Amino acid sequence: MPLQSVLRRQGKPMIRPQILDLFCGAGGAAMGYHRAGFDVVGVDVQPQPHYPFEFHQADAMTYPLGGFDAIHASPPCQLYSVANNIHQRSDHPDLVPATRERLNAAGVPWVMENVPGAPMLNYIVLCGLTLGCGVKRHRLFEYSGFWMWGPPPCPKGHPGDWLLVFGHTVLTRGKVAGKAKGGGNVIRREHVGTDRGREAMGIDWMTRDELSQAIPPAYTEHIGAALREHLEAADAAA
Numbered sequence: 001m002p003l004q005s006v007l008r009r010q011g012k013p014m015i016r017p018q019i020l021d022l023f024c025g026a027g028g029a030a031m032g033y034h035r036a037g038f039d040v041v042g043v044d045v046q047p048q049p050h051y052p053f054e055f056h057q058a059d060a061m062t063y064p065l066g067g068f069d070a071i072h073a074s075p076p077c078q079l080y081s082v083a084n085n086i087h088q089r090s091d092h093p094d095l096v097p098a099t100r101e102r103l104n105a106a107g108v109p110w111v112m113e114n115v116p117g118a119p120m121l122n123y124i125v126l127c128g129l130t131l132g133c134g135v136k137r138h139r140l141f142e143y144s145g146f147w148m149w150g151p152p153p154c155p156k157g158h159p160g161d162w163l164l165v166f167g168h169t170v171l172t173r174g175k176v177a178g179k180a181k182g183g184g185n186v187i188r189r190e191h192v193g194t195d196r197g198r199e200a201m202g203i204d205w206m207t208r209d210e211l212s213q214a215i216p217p218a219y220t221e222h223i224g225a226a227l228r229e230h231l232e233a234a235d236a237a238a
Contacts, residue, residue, distance in 0.1 A: 002020075005029050016174070017037070017069035017070065017231050018040075018070075019033050019038045019040055019068060019070045020063075020065065021069040021073075021098070022060035022063065022071065022073040022074070022075075023073055023074045023211050024042030024045050024048060024055070024074070025044060025048065025051075025074065025207075026050045026051055026053060027042060027052050027053065028201070028203055028214030028220075029090075029113065029214075029215055029219070030073055030222030031203070031217035031222070032215075032216075032217035032219055032221035033055065033224045035217060035224070036222060036224025036225050037226055037228050038069075038070075038227075038228065039053070039210065041054045041055075041068070042210040043057075043058050043063045044058075045057070047135070049205070050210060052205060060073065061098065061099070061102065062125070064097070064173050065102065068092045068108060069108060069137060070109045070110060070111070070231065071103055071108060071109075072110070072111045072220065073111070073113070074112070074113045074114070074215070075099045075114065076098055079139065082207065093135070096112070097119065098113065099170075100112060103144070109143070109225070109227060110152040111220075112143075113140065113141050114139070114140050115138075116138055116139075118226070120140045120143065121142055122143065123141055124126070124140075125140055125153050125154075126138070126222065126223075127152075127155075127216065128201075129155055129158055130151070130152035130154060130155065131152065131203060131219065132192055132218060133200060134199060135162055135163055135216065136158050139214065141223060143223070146227050146230035147226065148223070149226055151222075159164065160173075161173060162200065163192065163196060163200045165197045165200065167213070168198075168209050170191065170192050170196055170197035170208070171190065171191055171192070172189050173189070174189035175188055194207070194208040197211050198211060199213065201216045202218055203216065204215055
């Protein structure tokens with residue numbers, strides 16, 4: 001039983017709700033939930049020395065889900081990424097359906113994040129430019145067990161000097177430098193430092209490689225506000 005429910009039944013003061021962060025990486029999603037008022041526990045099969053909260057190195061597909069008020073999961077995205085569409089690799093795991101099955105069985109509200117092209121259901125799309133970030137970085141967020149208000153719409157044409165953070169590098173958005181022989185535009189981009197990428201993502205604790213796998217905390221701060229509102233309303237009604 002989630003800790004909040006136990007405390008409520010015992011007549012004790014409520015504390016910050018707890019959220020489990022599966023496939024947590026270095027903690028971009030975790031920081032957003034923390035800012036939204038959650039205590040966060042991260043789980044990842046790889047060591048995450050820069051994860052900013054309580055961390056357990058374990059398999060996210062077998063880690064116990066009980067005792068949390070909500071769950072977030074970011075299963076591997078490489079199978080669905082633009083880069084994989086180009087290289088046509090087939091050795092990346094497809095964990096979205098199995099993760100969804102685990103989350104549905106947990107009995108608490110949950111969120112699952114992935115890239116455009118992933119087989120997501122009942123999702124919203126968030127764009128960094130609408131949330132004050134210096135990256136576009138569209139991500140899909142499937143959710144269940146709570147009501148989510150509509151996301152801010154993407155600015156038409158995504159104007160501005162935002163950055164691309166991916167594939168172990170940070171690049172400027174780029175300018176059209178001409179036309180390719182096969183049609184389409186030739187884009188000239190400039191490599192910039194990791195510090196510029198950290199600033200654009202709103203993350204100051206990650207390495208360049210960690211940053212390329214992360215989502216800006218602003219995304220889950222936005223989602224966490226709706227989730228926290230749901231949990232508080234459910235607690236008040238109980």
